Amino acid sequence: MGAASPGPAPGAAPGAVAAAAPAAGVPSGSTQLEPSSDAGVEEEQPAGEAGGAGGSGRKSRLVWTQELHNRFINALSHLGLKNAVPKSILALMNVEGMTRENVASHLQKYRLYLRRLGGLSDRDRVDADALQRLHEQNVQQMAAQQVLQHSLAAMQGPHPGVLAAMGIGLGDRPQLTVSTSSGPAAAAAAAAAPPLTAAAAPATPTDRQ
């Protein structure tokens, strides 16, 4: 039904992961989020408020949008997972309304996500350095994926669900069928999916929209 996608973020600007984040880097920047953007702290209003009291003092769950997650990732990159503590991350993100506990919860989930990427067991101890590496890889992977998506999107048209797959914390590896014309090159690209792969230098500033 409907050809139009009911996505919650109709105006979501694709691309620009680490590109748009002037807040990260120097805390003295104090970058306010655009009011018309989805960057603000979105609150979910639990439907079912019977009774009249207009008391809108309802607790609401924070919805981590792509923009918020981008800021989160950028903060981690600048602080380093080792020194990335909720308080510091919160300061770098500079999102009004966000609390230290919001960040702590998301950080916990992100750590679990990273260790899964490493194929580590849920009960396995992971060194901070190991997570740091996984984080860096994850960031590079995301950047590379976005670049590829741009290229593919231009040729194949709009792809619904591609971004959705990335959403927030989704270990997904796009098995792109690389042309079989190149041997080593294709192998390197294919091997880039699993962790522990130092390559794919997204030094392409063409990710600019």
Added chain:
DNA sequence: GCTCTAATAT
């Protein structure tokens, strides 16, 4: 006393 992290609850 405050903050971080892991476990647990909703």
Added chain:
DNA sequence: AATATTAGAG
């Protein structure tokens, strides 16, 4: 499943 809340440790 995603986020909040709690409990324990530093």
